[in-house]
Amino acid sequence: MGFEEVRFEQDSEKAIHNKPLQKALVNVTNRFRTARNKASEDVPNWDNLRAAAREIKKETIENLDKYLLMLEERVKRAGGKVHWAKDAEEASQIIVNIAREGNVKSVVKSKSMATEEIELNNSFEDAGIKVIETDLGEYIIQLAGERPSHIIAPAIHKTKEDISKLFSAKLGIPRYDKPEELTKVAREILRSEFLNADMGVSGANFAVAETGTIVIVENEGNARLTTTVPKIHVALVGIEKLIPRYEDLSLFLTVLARSATGQKSSTYVSFITGPKRSTDIDGPEEFHLVLLDNGRSKILASEETRESLYCIRCGACLNNCPVYRKVGGHSYGWVYSGPIGAIITPQLMGIDKAPELPFASSLCGACKDVCPVKIDFPKVLLELRKNVVESKKGSTGIGERFGIRLWRFTVEHESIYKITNKLSYYFQLPWKGRNGKLNSLPYPFSRWTDQRDFPAVAKKTFRERWKNNKGETG
Amino acid sequence: MVKVLKSLGVEVDFIEEQTCCGQPAFNSGYQDDARAVAERFLSIFDTTLNDESGKDAYIVCPSGSCTSMVKVFYEELFKNSPELLNKVRHVSQKTFEFSEFLIKVLNTVDVGAGYKGVVTYHDSCHLLRELGVKDGPRELIKSVKGVKFKEMELHDACCGFGGTFSIKFPKVSVSMLDEKIECIINSGADTLVSADMGCLMNIGGALSRREIPVRVMHLAELLASRG
Amino acid sequence: MSNNSREEILHTIRKGLEGVGKNEGKVLADANRNFHSEAEEVHKRIDESQSALITQFAGELKEVNTNVIETGSKNEIKKSLLGLIKEKELKSFSIWESQFLKEINLKQELKDAGLKLVTAKNKNRIANSDIGITEVDYAIADTGTLVLLTDKNQPRSVSLLPPIHLAIVRPENLVRNIGDLFVILKSRLENIEDITSCMTFITGPSRTADIELSLTLGVHGPKELFVLTL
Numbered sequence: 001m002g003f004e005e006v007r008f009e010q011d012s013e014k015a016i017h018n019k020p021l022q023k024a025l026v027n028v029t030n031r032f033r034t035a036r037n038k039a040s041e042d043v044p045n046w047d048n049l050r051a052a053a054r055e056i057k058k059e060t061i062e063n064l065d066k067y068l069l070m071l072e073e074r075v076k077r078a079g080g081k082v083h084w085a086k087d088a089e090e091a092s093q094i095i096v097n098i099a100r101e102g103n104v105k106s107v108v109k110s111k112s113m114a115t116e117e118i119e120l121n122n123s124f125e126d127a128g129i130k131v132i133e134t135d136l137g138e139y140i141i142q143l144a145g146e147r148p149s150h151i152i153a154p155a156i157h158k159t160k161e162d163i164s165k166l167f168s169a170k171l172g173i174p175r176y177d178k179p180e181e182l183t184k185v186a187r188e189i190l191r192s193e194f195l196n197a198d199m200g201v202s203g204a205n206f207a208v209a210e211t212g213t214i215v216i217v218e219n220e221g222n223a224r225l226t227t228t229v230p231k232i233h234v235a236l237v238g239i240e241k242l243i244p245r246y247e248d249l250s251l252f253l254t255v256l257a258r259s260a261t262g263q264k265s266s267t268y269v270s271f272i273t274g275p276k277r278s279t280d281i282d283g284p285e286e287f288h289l290v291l292l293d294n295g296r297s298k299i300l301a302s303e304e305t306r307e308s309l310y311c312i313r314c315g316a317c318l319n320n321c322p323v324y325r326k327v328g329g330h331s332y333g334w335v336y337s338g339p340i341g342a343i344i345t346p347q348l349m350g351i352d353k354a355p356e357l358p359f360a361s362s363l364c365g366a367c368k369d370v371c372p373v374k375i376d377f378p379k380v381l382l383e384l385r386k387n388v389v390e391s392k393k394g395s396t397g398i399g400e401r402f403g404i405r406l407w408r409f410t411v412e413h414e415s416i417y418k419i420t421n422k423l424s425y426y427f428q429l430p431w432k433g434r435n436g437k438l439n440s441l442p443y444p445f446s447r448w449t450d451q452r453d454f455p456a457v458a459k460k461t462f463r464e465r466w467k468n469n470k471g472e473t474g
Numbered sequence: 475m476v477k478v479l480k481s482l483g484v485e486v487d488f489i490e491e492q493t494c495c496g497q498p499a500f501n502s503g504y505q506d507d508a509r510a511v512a513e514r515f516l517s518i519f520d521t522t523l524n525d526e527s528g529k530d531a532y533i534v535c536p537s538g539s540c541t542s543m544v545k546v547f548y549e550e551l552f553k554n555s556p557e558l559l560n561k562v563r564h565v566s567q568k569t570f571e572f573s574e575f576l577i578k579v580l581n582t583v584d585v586g587a588g589y590k591g592v593v594t595y596h597d598s599c600h601l602l603r604e605l606g607v608k609d610g611p612r613e614l615i616k617s618v619k620g621v622k623f624k625e626m627e628l629h630d631a632c633c634g635f636g637g638t639f640s641i642k643f644p645k646v647s648v649s650m651l652d653e654k655i656e657c658i659i660n661s662g663a664d665t666l667v668s669a670d671m672g673c674l675m676n677i678g679g680a681l682s683r684r685e686i687p688v689r690v691m692h693l694a695e696l697l698a699s700r701g
Numbered sequence: 702m703s704n705n706s707r708e709e710i711l712h713t714i715r716k717g718l719e720g721v722g723k724n725e726g727k728v729l730a731d732a733n734r735n736f737h738s739e740a741e742e743v744h745k746r747i748d749e750s751q752s753a754l755i756t757q758f759a760g761e762l763k764e765v766n767t768n769v770i771e772t773g774s775k776n777e778i779k780k781s782l783l784g785l786i787k788e789k790e791l792k793s794f795s796i797w798e799s800q801f802l803k804e805i806n807l808k809q810e811l812k813d814a815g816l817k818l819v820t821a822k823n824k825n826r827i828a829n830s831d832i833g834i835t836e837v838d839y840a841i842a843d844t845g846t847l848v849l850l851t852d853k854n855q856p857r858s859v860s861l862l863p864p865i866h867l868a869i870v871r872p873e874n875l876v877r878n879i880g881d882l883f884v885i886l887k888s889r890l891e892n893i894e895d896i897t898s899c900m901t902f903i904t905g906p907s908r909t910a911d912i913e914l915s916l917t918l919g920v921h922g923p924k925e926l927f928v929l930t931l
Contacts, residue, residue, distance in 0.1 A: 013645045024913070031914055062721045065714045070729075074893060084707035136920055137911035153911060160913050179912040183920050190921065195825055210729060211896050221861065221907040221922025228857045228899075229824055239710065244729055246890070247736075247883040254879060264761070265844040265879075268922065269902035277898050281856035282821045293710045300717030322632045326649045360643065362636025362650070363501060364599035379550065385503030404499055408507045411493035412514060435682055447644040452651075452679030466488050 006333030006345065006354040015328045021157050025328055028156045032319040035262020036370065043258070053255050054374040057310035060209075060242050061300065067209040067242045068291065074212025078274025080287035091292050092123035095201065095234055098288055099129055102232050104198040108190075110216070110223035111135035112203025113313060114236045114292055116148065116335040117348075120201065131201075132193045134222040136186055143170045149329030149337065151315035152260055157328060190222070200226035200284070204237045205312065206252060207289075210245050212273055214289065217256060219267040227272055233284040235272070238292050240309040252312065255372035259314040295348040304383040308343050310373040317367035317377065323360060332357065339367035343380045351387055358384035399444065424457045432456055475536045475572055475694035478585055482576075487531075491518050497543040500551060501637045509551055513558070516548070520561045523568055532579060533569040536694050538601025538670045541571040546604045571601060572694055573669055577610045588619040589699040591689070594663035595623070596654070596677065597630040598670035611669055611693055618696060626661035628653065635676035651680050658688060669693045740888035743881045754842040754875045755930065761845030765905030766918060767926045775805045778869065778929060782807070783814060785832075785867070785927065793817040793830040795863065798854035801871065802836050821856035833859035833923070836869040839885070843878045844904060847928070851899040860903060866923040868903070871931050 015021055040046045060067055072082045085091035099107065107124055109115060109131060121142070124131040133142040137154035141147065143166055148154030155163070163182055168175045171189065176182050202223055204214040214235050216223045227233050243252060249271075257263045276283030299309055318324045318338030329337035333354065334345045342361055346354040358381050367377045410420050433439030437453035440446065448454055476486050495515050500508035522528040535541045545566045552558045576582050593615055601607045616623050634640060634650030654677060658666055666681075666688055668674050678690035747754065759769045770781050785791070794816050796808050812818055819830040827833070835855070839848035847868050851857050860866045876882050890896060907922030918924055 009643055009645075012643065016645055016649045027914055062718060064718070065711050068711070068714075077894065078896070078898070084710055086706040086709055090706060134921070135911070136909045140911065153914070155911055156914070158912075160915075163912055179915040180917050182912055183909060183917040187920055191828065195828060211890075211893055213896065219907070220909050220920045222920075224857070224861050224901065225921055228861060239714075247734075247887050250879040250883040263904075265841070265846050265902065265904040267765075267903070267905050267908055271900040271902075272898070273896050274898055277853075279853035280851060280898055281853065282824070282858045283851065283856075283898055291710075293706075293713075297710050297713035297717060300714055302717075303721075322634070322650050322653070323646060325653075326646055358503075359639065360646075362599070362632045362634060362639045362647070364632035364636065365603035366599075366630075366632070369603060382501065382503070382547075382550070385501070386505045387503075389503035389505075400502070404502065404504045404507050407494075407498065408511060411496075411511050414491050414493060417493045437679070437682055439683070444641055447641045448679070450644060451648045451683065452676065453682045454679060455675055463488075463490060466490075 006357055008327075008331055008333065008356040008360050011333065012327035012331040012360075015331050016326055020159050021328055022326075024156050024159070025325055028150060028153055029319045029325045032152065032261060032315070036259055036316055036319065037262075039258035039262040039264065040370075043254070049251060049255055050372055050374050053251055053312075053372055054310060056243060056248055056251070057312075057373050058307075060244055061240065061306060061309050064239065064242065064300065067244055068239060070209040071207055071212055071242060071289075072291075074210070075274065075287075075289050076212075078212050078287075079277075080212070080274040080289055083288060083290045084293075085290055086293045088118035088294050091118045091236060091290055091294070092120055094290055095120060095236065096123050096127045096129070098232065098234055099124070099199055100127070102199060102286065104129060104232065106130040106132070106193070106197045107199045107201055108132050108134050108194055108197040108226050108230065109138075109201045110203070110218065110226040111138050111154070112201070112236060113151065113335055114203045114238050115201060117294065118236070118292065120236070132190070132197075134190050134193070134226060135218075135220060136183060136222075139186055139190065140166065143167070147330065147335060150318060151313055151337070157330070194225045194229050197230045199232040199234065200230040201234045201236065202226050204235050204241055205256065206243050206249065207237050207241050208244075208246055208249065209242050213246070213271050214273075215249060215253075216270045216272070217253070217266045217268075219261075219263075221268055224268055224270055227270060228283055231284055232286045232288070233272070233275070234288045234290060236290045236292055238294075239296050240311075256312055256314050259316040259370065259372040299347050302383070305343070305347060305380050307375050308347060308380055310375055311340055311344070312373060313340070314372055316370040316372065317375075320366045320370045321361075322364060322366065323362065327360075332360075339377045340375075343375075343377060343384065346384055346388075351384065351391055355388045355391075358388055418461070418463060421457065421461045421463070425459050428457055475534070475698075477698045478576075478587075478694055479534065482580055482582060482585060484580070489518060489522055495540050495543045496551075497540060497547070498637060500543065500547060505551065512543075512548060512551055515544075516558065516561045516565055519565050523564065531568065532575060533565065534572055534575045535569065536572045536669070536671070536692060538571050538598045538605055538607065539672055541569060542600040542604035544569045571605060571607060571669065573611045573614055574605070574607055576614060583613050584617040585614070585697050587617075587697045587699050589665075589696055589701050590620040591665045592622045592624055592663045593618075593665045593667050593696070594626045594658060594661045595629065596626075596633060596658075596666060596668040596673055598668055598673045599632050601669055602630055611667075614693065614697060615667055618699070620701070621696075624661045624663050626657040626663070628657050631657075633673045633676050635672045637672065640676060647676075648680070651676060655680060655684075655686065659686065663688065665689045665691055665696075667691050667693055667696050736884055736888035739884045743876070743884050747875065747877060747881065750877070751872055751875065754877060755872055758840060758842040758845060758870075758875060759930065761843065762905075762928055765845050766908075767845065767905050767928055770927060770929045772929055772931055778805065778807070778931070779810050781929060782811070782867075786811075786814060786816065789831070789865065791816060791831040791865075793819050794832045794834060795819045795821055795827050795830055795859045796834040797836055797856075797859055799836045802834070802869070807834065821858040824858065824862065827858050828862040830863050832865040832867060833861070833863040834867050834869070835860050836871070837874055839882055840870045840875050841877075841879055841882060841902075842875050846879075847903040848882065849901045849903065850897045851901075852897060857899055857901065860901065861922055864919070864923055865925045865927065866903075866906075867927040867929060869929045869931070
């Protein structure tokens with residue numbers, strides 16, 4: 001399951017031919033898109049909120065070192081421990097060590113993209129420590145040994161029949177077919193896991209520098225259980241998750257819930273500051289904050305793509321992306337998918353590992369329109385495309401390079417441009433079909449004409465008609 | 475386009491040196507090549523606009539995509555060449571997409587066109603999202619005598635063209651196109667109008683291959699109709 | 702090792718931000734807002750619209766599958782609760798010891814009704830109890846959200862582990878929106894050491910749509926949420 005290389009074209013074609021997946025993708029994206037649109041229209045100054053949220057994220061990222069130190073100090077003051085991890089391996093090691101020191105036998109986890117990113121479950125298993133995903137969707141994915149395919153609905157690629165079979169086979173129970181029955185089974189199993197676990201691992205949606213508070217947003221209640229019941233709580237948080245002030249949360253929680261699921265508020269939001277106080281009756285005795293870099297600090301160096309770090313992982317860009325709607329999450333090859341995956345994966349993993357992804361977009365800009373922090377996706381994608389070309393990796397092979405040179409030479413010389421236009425008319429003749437259009441062209445243009453006609457070039461070019469009658473023909 | 479503009483009393487000229495704005499290379503990541511071509515474009519049009527005869531001229535372009543390249547992305551492309559940015563601003567101020575020009579500059583919605591048919595409109599992505607043009611083309615279409623306008627579902631969803639995207643990932647591109655075509659058919663329209671040649675080539679290419687009897691027209695072509 | 706990484710990460714960030722650094726002193730720049738006077742203003746606005754807020758709040762709660770019980774007096778609270786105990790056949794409970802709940806002596810009333818009191822100290826016992834009763838610290842009218850603050854009398858598990866959660870909302874705890882709430886919270890945060898270890902927002906019962914987007918209540922947290930308004 002480890003990350004090797006993104007194979008977008010190959011995997012997306014598989015997804016397109018997967019009928020149940022296609023149906024699920026239409027359902028999930030339509031549902032969330034409609035809900036988000038309605039929820040954002042309900043707020044009269046929605047675009048101002050987005051602009052304000054972007055400003056705060058910009059301020060945070062441009063002062064990240066200071067805010068991280070402030071956060072560290074405040075968490076310590078509240079009785080928590082702070083760890084810094086420069087990469088996935090170090091983060092996993094830190095967390096496994098905390099578990100070993102606490103004599104932990106079993107761990108419950110709530111949904112966290114950061115823990116997916118570092119493949120924490122593998123590290124626990126290697127250390128002989130039992131780890132259970134407790135978000136229902138993540139639990140399903142863990143049983144199936146797969147990766148999430150949507151930030152908000154990780155198991156959306158599975159039908160209830162798939163899940164019924166999976167539960168029956170992995171849990172040794174009879175077949176249940178209704179979502180309510182399957183949910184009940186999961187509740188019972190996971191409830192006893194919660195009560196027996198020695199450690200809970202969560203992510204965080206936000207970390208507030210001013211107060212040392214981490215904020216977790218959810219609907220199920222598994223994150224509350226994860227951070228309340230076991231005696232140790234570890235939160236793994238990407239360093240870009242910071243926001244400066246406590247009161248900034250009112251803005252961010254408003255845009256997050258509405259952008260993600262269209263809810264006015266998610267069912268549960270937990271604001272956790274340190275471990276339980278000595279007088280508290282329940283709550284974890286230890287609180288560890290693990291700050292994860294894993295490539296994020298390097299993104300800061302690029303002024304053009306720095307805004308990729310503003311993302312609050314709402315998933316709205318996925319639900320509005322016509323490409324995601326067709327190819328699903330797994331085509332993006334790693335834990336982040338859709339437009340945000342297309343910009344963040346190449347930057348975190350290295351552009352040589354995912355050279356296709358910046359091109360896996362028609363640059364339609366629908367993502368930019370809905371992003372709650374107004375990330376300019378097309379701009380970032382174009383910058384990354386430039387980087388791919390400059391690093392001479394991926395699909396931009398010699399053929400394409402030659403093609404672009406030829407195009408440039410042609411359009412830089414009007415006389416050649418004119419001749420080319422004229423010659424195209426004669427060159428195209430062998431491919432002209434009965435309907436007067438080009439029905440099949442040689443590679444690479446066959447990638448167009450396999451399923452689409454190409455318009456034939458007219459015998460008289462616009463220039464010729466212009467010369468003859470100054471445009472009387474339109 | 476020329477016909478429509480002339481019928482509205484606009485004097486039209488075509489500068490024969492012009493070729494391309496550079497977008498194909500820019501969108502493919504070849505920014506140096508794009509810059510060279512864009513510089514050529516800039517200098518041709520900047521010179522014309524500075525001519526005595528070109529002082530009051532506008533540049534009108536029948537494509538949202540090319541227009542957005544000039545009006546939006548040139549700024550990005552030349553951000554490190556301050557000496558060219560003045561040219562960029564000069565040229566881009568004077569550049570208009572066709573429908574925008576009719577509405578904003580000529581203040582015209584009814585151009586006296588006539589066409590019998592049920593028309594639906596595809597929002598091309600760059601025109602809609604980079605240039606913010608949404609209602610203008612619809613008003614122009616609705617003002618054509620004989621036209622019945624029908625909005626389709628997902629009218630603002632990308633058709634899957636995306637320049638080289640359509641060649642790099644043809645399967646994905648075509649599956650996006652499938653959805654678009656379904657929406658067009660479901661709208662009951664017999665004519666699809668858009669304001670971008672890329673989208674029209676993509677949608678039209680699939681309609682003709684599948685022998686679906688929906689006519690594909692550029693907005694300018696519809697507005698030039700006298701049927 | 703961890704220490705080295707700390708320096709390394711901070712170093713990379715600072716290097717990456719070279720040239721941006723005109724933001725010196727901008728850190729927490731808005732912190733000089735006067736939250737005390739803002740909070741006064743907020744309270745004034747809330748007082749002006751209190752009855753409308755109660756209606757709005759009740760409407761929002763119903764939108765998120767929450768049962769609203771409107772009561773007029775302390776006696777009615779008891780009556781409603783006894784009715785619920787009968788209807789749901791409740792046998793055990795846990796309860797917060799907030800000022801108001803102590804005043805109305807609800808704990809004793811429930812014991813007298815034959816229910817067994819369970820403490821949050823024992824996670825297994827409270828997980829197997831029938832109902833958890835809390836009194837909200839705040840409630841947000843325009844989203845139907847309950848705001849609970851943990852302290853020595855208000856343990857987290859009571860609203861989490863039992864299958865039914867009942868929360869009592871007094872009108873004076875209502876705020877118009879989340880913006881109001883953070884102004885008030887911030888105005889009361891004299892010292893950041895005073896911040897609670899855990900604040901929880903609750904908007905409706907536990908829910909999931911992870912299987913084919915089909916909405917199912919009670920996946921992990923309480924399956925049923927009752928809100929008793931005064």
